Amino acid sequence: MKADSAFRARHASSFERVAVVSDEDWMRPALGALSVLLPGEAKGFRVSDLADAKAWLAEQPEPASV
Numbered sequence: 001m002k003a004d005s006a007f008r009a010r011h012a013s014s015f016e017r018v019a020v021v022s023d024e025d026w027m028r029p030a031l032g033a034l035s036v037l038l039p040g041e042a043k044g045f046r047v048s049d050l051a052d053a054k055a056w057l058a059e060q061p062e063p064a065s066v
Contacts, residue, residue, distance in 0.1 A: 016040040019053040 017040055020031050028044035035042040045053035 017057055018042040019057050020044045021047055021050055021053050023047045 018038060020027060020042065022044065023046055031042055031044045043053075043056060045056075
């Protein structure tokens with residue numbers, strides 16, 4: 001857990017998107033609530049939707065509207 005926290009601290013702004021792939025039903029709502037703490041976008045996917053998660057990560061993010 002310590003190594004994971006250190007990794008997150010060092011790489012907090014190194015990504016624009018995070019895809020969490022899990023079949024745990026609580027994961028997607030929790031991710032939505034915690035996404036305000038993460039830089040960039042975070043989205044949850046079921047394991048059966050792994051290809052969709054990879055495709056979403058590969059997409060160009062929408063430009064921020066002003």
